[in-house]
Amino acid sequence: MEQEILKEMKAVFTEKFGDKTTRSYFSPGRVNLIGEHTDYNGGHVFPCAISLGTYALVADRDDGKTRVYSMNLADKGVIEFSMTGLAYDKAKDWANYPMGVVSVFEQAGHACSHGFDIVINGTLPGGSGLSSSASIEVLTAVILNDAFGFGLDMVDMVKLSQKAENVFVGVNCGIMDQFAVGMGKKDCAILLDCNTLSYRYSKISLKDASIVITNTNKPHSLASSAYNVRRAQCEHALNELKEVKPELTALGELSNEEFNKLAGHIAEPLERQRARHAVYENNRTLEAVAALEQDDVERFGKLMDASHFSLRDDYDVTGKNLDTLAELAWAQDGVIGSRMTGAGFGGCTVSLVRNDAIPAFKENIGKAYTEIIGYAPSFYVASIADGTHRLG
Known part of the structure; x- marks a missing residue:
């Protein structure tokens, strides 16, 4: 299944951006088993990352421009943005999520020295409440951290991803979505104290x-x-x-x-x-x-x-x-x-x-x-x- 998705993405990438060497990434969605609207109230949540999510194929560019294309939103076409000095731009639609991450990285002292060509393909239904936005945000953070060797740990990237949604996109979400997406672990849910960010994994044994x-x-x-x-x-x-x-x-x-x-x-x-x-x-x-x-x-x-x-x-x-x-x-x-x-x-x-x-x-x-x-x-x-x- 994964190999088929990536193969299809590679064909689209070549069509949109030419035949280039690419890296591939996956960022899950999340489902919260219990603990809803508690995250911004300093309570506990119990989410898990799920096998539906967002795939990316990424190639480095030698200039400061990034071009992104979503196979799920083909009608939006290729969207371009600069890697410095970004502000929210309604016309750039879904690309504001990766743009927001680039922006908060820059403000935190992690400036990106070049841009990328990126094809995105999500298996999460949009607008479903399974955190497609957080999935894209943490995906972008991991891509940047990997490309530039910023040395950030996942919790740092989770916090920056949440900041992108709060400050750049303007949605006052709590930290649960980005945390579950970034810190997910196979066959485990995460008991997260949203007040302190202390957490532990709990094995999910649903048997039959x-x-x-x-x-x-x-x-x-x-x-x-x-x-x-x-x-x-x-x-x-x-x-x-x-x-x-x-x-x-x-x-x-x-x-x-x-x-x-x-x-x-x-x-x-x-x-x-x-x-x-x-x-x-x-x-x-x-x-x-x-x-x-x-x-x-x-x-x-x-x-x-x-x-x-x-x-x-x-x-x-x-x-x-x-x-x-x-x-x-x-x-x-x-x-x-x-x-x-x-x-x-x-x-x-x-x-x-x-x-x-x-x-x-x-x-x-x-x-x-x-x-x-x-x-x-x-x-x-x-x-x-x-x-x-x-x-x-």
């Missing part, structure tokens, strides 16, 4: 079950105002709690019991709900990882379901498409747990499904969802993969 990602095929825009509004609501709630608990630096530091005692100090009921999700989801994530490490997959599944309820009722980021997929999944035989994953407002659900039930899961949910929504979902059975790396 698999991770099934179901795409609503309703695109979401992460830059949408709703995401930044939720973030602002949580920040405001935190500031009100700090008035009575000055040492508090993040909602993720609170136990459920502490939050319940202090919640009355959040004046706005809607902000109280948002903060409750952030606190409860963080503690639910810790409980879920403990359950998985004790081989209690059933308990993990129940906590996934509870996560979706909270995202639906307290955080209000699910919507009809995601709720329909989750509700249909809960009714299927062989489903251990199912929830929305990613920012919400469209995108995907993640389900743990027993292997022998996967064909019926796809058939039944595909049919029912199409009847309710009016168009079909897409299904991906994902394996857990390594983080961004050079292939050859």
Whole structure:
């Protein structure tokens, strides 16, 4: 499969840029098993890198110009940009993600002395909430680090990639996406404390079950105002709690019991709900990882379901498409747990499904969802993969 993808990319590269010596790279997408909208609230997340992702073929140029071409967005053509002094340019569309990384590298003292010709080919569905943007950002960081020998470790590159999205692209995302993409490890999920960046790998032993990602095929825009509004609501709630608990630096530091005692100090009921999700989801994530490490997959599944309820009722980021997929999944035989994953407002659900039930899961949910929504979902059975790396 990988060799076929690279072979096809090589033909496209030669057509667009000529016959040159190329290097190849792969950067995964990510799915978050539990712990949603906790990352920017200083809580824990539990993502894993997946076998769907972004491939790149790269050739060095001898000038300061980079040309990029995406096989997924062929209508955008070849996009050119300089390797110095970049600013966001709406006309350059998806290329703003690699441009942002080049820009933050330069600002951090890692100036690039030449440009590249790059062909990109992604196996992640765009707008699905599987972190295609983070996949491209960390991919770019690894390409630059490799080409110029900057000597950055992966956590440094992850931080710069997040900065590119926050500062250059203007999306106020937390660090989870880039961290999972860069630091992924085969057959493991990552328990990450987003407040301290301390992390550990947890072996995922699903035995006779698999991770099934179901795409609503309703695109979401992460830059949408709703995401930044939720973030602002949580920040405001935190500031009100700090008035009575000055040492508090993040909602993720609170136990459920502490939050319940202090919640009355959040004046706005809607902000109280948002903060409750952030606190409860963080503690639910810790409980879920403990359950998985004790081989209690059933308990993990129940906590996934509870996560979706909270995202639906307290955080209000699910919507009809995601709720329909989750509700249909809960009714299927062989489903251990199912929830929305990613920012919400469209995108995907993640389900743990027993292997022998996967064909019926796809058939039944595909049919029912199409009847309710009016168009079909897409299904991906994902394996857990390594983080961004050079292939050859």
